[in-house]
Amino acid sequence: xxxxxxxxxxxxxxxxxxxxxxxxxxxxxxxxxxxxxxxxxxxxxxxxxxxxxxxxxxxxxxxxxxxxxxxxxxxxxxxxxxxxxxxxxxxxxxxxxxxxxxxxxxxxxxxxxxxxxxxxxxxxxxxx
Numbered sequence: 001x002x003x004x005x006x007x008x009x010x011x012x013x014x015x016x017x018x019x020x021x022x023x024x025x026x027x028x029x030x031x032x033x034x035x036x037x038x039x040x041x042x043x044x045x046x047x048x049x050x051x052x053x054x055x056x057x058x059x060x061x062x063x064x065x066x067x068x069x070x071x072x073x074x075x076x077x078x079x080x081x082x083x084x085x086x087x088x089x090x091x092x093x094x095x096x097x098x099x100x101x102x103x104x105x106x107x108x109x110x111x112x113x114x115x116x117x118x119x120x121x122x123x124x125x126x127x128x
Contacts, residue, residue: 006050007079011118014042014053020116021051024092025081078113078121086110086126
């Protein structure tokens with residue numbers, strides 16, 4: 001069976017975003033280095049799944065803000081992350097100065113969403 005190995009996202013500061021993902025989800029730095037078009041990439045995640053966080057040449061100041069991805073064909077709507085303790089993760093999201101939203105209990109779990117500082121939306125879910 002196939003599985004998703006990684007998702008590649010353009011962010012302003014890959015190192016800062018990777019550090020945030022480490023604090024929120026316990027993910028580890030897997031690799032970092034030069035990338036496409038004189039950019040820079042940081043891989044953060046687990047041993048077999050990760051986010052590739054890319055910035056182009058010029059870094060933070062050179063990035064263009066995303067449009068409404070839910071209306072853009074091929075847009076990234078959100079990244080889903082499963083956690084063991086939804087309440088503890090939500091508390092950490094708040095401690096980072098980010099705003100949890102769209103809470104819902106549904107079969108088979110509970111969830112909330114938040115946007116990171118680059119506007120990337122994350123769905124955080126816990127099952128059971």
